[in-house]
Amino acid sequence: MKNNYVLIDYENVQPKSLAALRGEHVFKVYLFVGASQAKVTFEVAEAMQALGEHARYIKISGNGPNALDFHIAYYIGQLAAQDPNAFFHIISKDSGFDPLIKHLKAQKVFACRSKDIGDIPMLKVGHVAKAGKVEDKLALILANLRQRGAAKPRSIKTLASTIGALFAKQLTEDEISALVEGLKDAGHISVVGAKVTYYL
Template identity: 60%
Template sequence: MRTNYVLIDYENVQPDTLSVLEKEHFKVIVFVGASQAKVNFDVAASLQRLGPNASYVKISGNGSNALDFHVAYYMGQLAASDPDAYFHIISKDTGFDPLIAHLRAKKILACRSRAVSDMPIVKAANSKSPSEKLAVVVSNLKQRGAAKPRTVKTLSSTISSLFQKALQEDELAALLKLMEKHGLVAISGTKVAYSLPE
C-alpha cells in the first residue's frame, strides 16, 4: 500500500484527534508556528502512538507564509524520495491549491483537505453505503479539475486507488453503474465524459 503523508498546518487547523491516522501507511508531520507554545494533548498522544511515523516541525521564524513555505519544502523533499506516495495537506488556507494543481500536473498525487476527517482516504475508509462511496468518488473527481480520468479503465483504477484497493470487482462495477444512473458520467465504449455537480 502506498504511503500517505499527512502534512498538518497546525497554525491553521488544530485537529481534535489523529486516531484515524494510526495505521502503518500514514506518516504525519505537524507544522507548528513559531509563536505557538502548545499542542493539544489528544493530538500529542495520537502522534506518540504513531511512533516513528509522526514528527513535528517547529517553524523558527515569523512571516505571512513562513509555515506554508516549510510545508512546500518538506513536500518536495518527500516527493523526490517517495514519488509513488500520496500527499495530504491539512489546512483551510486555499493558498496551497496552486501548489496542489502543479503537483498533480507533474503526476504527484496530492490534495488539500480542511480537516483530517475530510481527507479522501479517510472518507473512503468510513463510507459504507453505495451512496456514501459515490459521494467520495464525486468529491475526488471534482478536485481533479481537468485532470479527470478519460477512459473506463483509468477511472476504475482511480476509484480502486481511492479506496486503497479494498473494493471487490462487483462493487467497483456497481459504483460505475451508479455514476451512469445518476448522470455523473457517460460511457461510450472505453471513453468517459463527465457531468459533475458544481
C-alpha cells in the first residue's frame, strides 16, 4: 500500500479537524506553520498528537513571498526521493502549487492539491462508497474515466475491477454490476461481447 503524505499549508488553510486522517488509510501529516504564526487551534494540536509518529510540525524559517510554499516543495522532493511510490496531498487554496504538481506528475510522482482535508480524493471516494447516492458514484467514475484518456479499461472485467479499485474495494460485486449498468443506461458506454466502447 502506498504511503500518503499530507502537507498542510497552515498559513493558507486552517482545517477545523484532522479526524478524517485517522482510519484505515495511514496518513503521514506535515503541518507547515508560518514564521509569524504563534499558535495552532486546540483541535488541530489534539489531532496531530493522536497521529503520534505520523505527525510532524514544521515551523518555517523566515518570512517572504511564498516562503512556506518553497518549504513544502523541498519536503516533497526529499520524501519522493526516499519513498518514490508515495502519494503527496498538498492542502492549500493556493493555485501556485499547481505547476509543481503538474511537474511532479510528469516525473511519475503521485501528487494533488486539495483545498481542505475533506477534499482529498481518496477520502471523498471512501465517503461516497459508504454513503453516496448512485448518481454521486457514477459522477466519480465518469470523472476518473475521462482523466484516463486513451488508457481506459477495454474489457468489462477490467472496467469492473477499475471501479472496485476506485472505491477502495468497498463495493460488492452486485453494486459494481449495477454501476456498470448505470453507465450503459445513461449512454456512456456500450458493451459488445466483453469489449467496452466509451461515449464520454
